[in-house]
């Protein structure tokens with residue numbers, strides 16, 4: 627079986643490629659960047675999936691497609707690129723695949739198709755109305771519709787996975803990490819909020835900045851600590867492989883992620899203890915981040931069982947940080 631993996635140089639995709647190669651499968655990677663994987667069963671197309679010539683080069687020969695690549699940005703200035711990569715790119719890829727006899731198409735969607743921070747109910751399950759609040763979430767909703775249209779018109783069974791927020795454990799205590807830096811560290815958070823133009827948040831954060839590197843416990847304007855799911859990449863890979871091979875996954879949509887959400891009121895003091903950094907508690911304007919997503923469906927139907935609790939991830943993050951600092 628030959629598997630086409632888009633996003634093959636990314637956090638999730640590169641790990642999936644390695645697992646498939648280890649299992650003896652032939653893999654084509656398709657990404658803007660090289661995955662840097664040298665293996666006789668690995669072919670690579672470097673280019674954009676919104677570039678039809680590149681898509682036409684990548685798709686032929688595939689028995690299965692895992693569409694894991696996407697552009698992630700929440701900056702207004704990046705919106706053209708966002709829709710081009712995630713919507714137009716998905717359309718072009720699906721059109722190029724329309725003539726193939728694929729046994730499965732798996733699409734990496736996102737929990738951002740839901741209105742995660744203003745949900746109709748908690749925990750958010752797959753039946754929750756899709757009402758994205760970010761342009762990124764909207765591109766994923768449009769991607770889902772393109773995938774279901776392709777499924778209806780081509781007969782290829784598709785599985786949509788609505789990904790939890792995903793991190794490599796060693797990113798959690800790294801202030802340079804794209805996600806964990808601004809989420810947990812004060813100065814990267816100031817830079818992020820400046821780039822979003824959130825002047826009130828910037829002012830509050832700057833008041834707390836006394837110079838040295840510090841962690842930040844984010845709460846909303848009413849003092850409610852943030853809560854969200856953060857899932858280890860390794861657990862996401864297990865879910866993707868189940869969606870690829872499990873007969874029962876055909877035509878289904880699943881939330882994929884850790885079982886328990888991360889409560890920042892518990893996690894941040896632990897991070898401060900592990901790093902020796904000071905912890906600033908900041909009440910940011912607005913409703914803040916607060917959600918819980920149910921993974922009950924994928925656990926019940928596919929036997930998914932995530933193994934990397936946030937505590938385990940943090941232990942690994944602390945070791946990685948110690949290695950970086952020494």
Ligand SMILES: NC(=O)c1ccc[n+]([C@@H]2O[C@H](COP(=O)([O-])OP(=O)(O)OC[C@H]3O[C@@H](n4cnc5c(N)ncnc54)[C@H](O)[C@@H]3O)[C@@H](O)[C@H]2O)c1
Pocket residue numbers: 632633634635636637638639656657658659673674675676693694695696697698710711715734735736737789790791792793
């Ligand atoms: N990491 C998360 O928290 C998270 C949460 C929800 C959903 N997702 C989704 O999961 C998938 C994997 O995420 P990740 O964390 O591995 O992201 P990542 O950024 O590490 O990897 C995405 C890859 O896609 C590639 N890419 C971007 N635009 C492209 C284009 N036009 N053509 C070809 N390749 C392109 C990038 O070069 C990158 O290697 C993505 O679809 C993402 O939207 C991720």
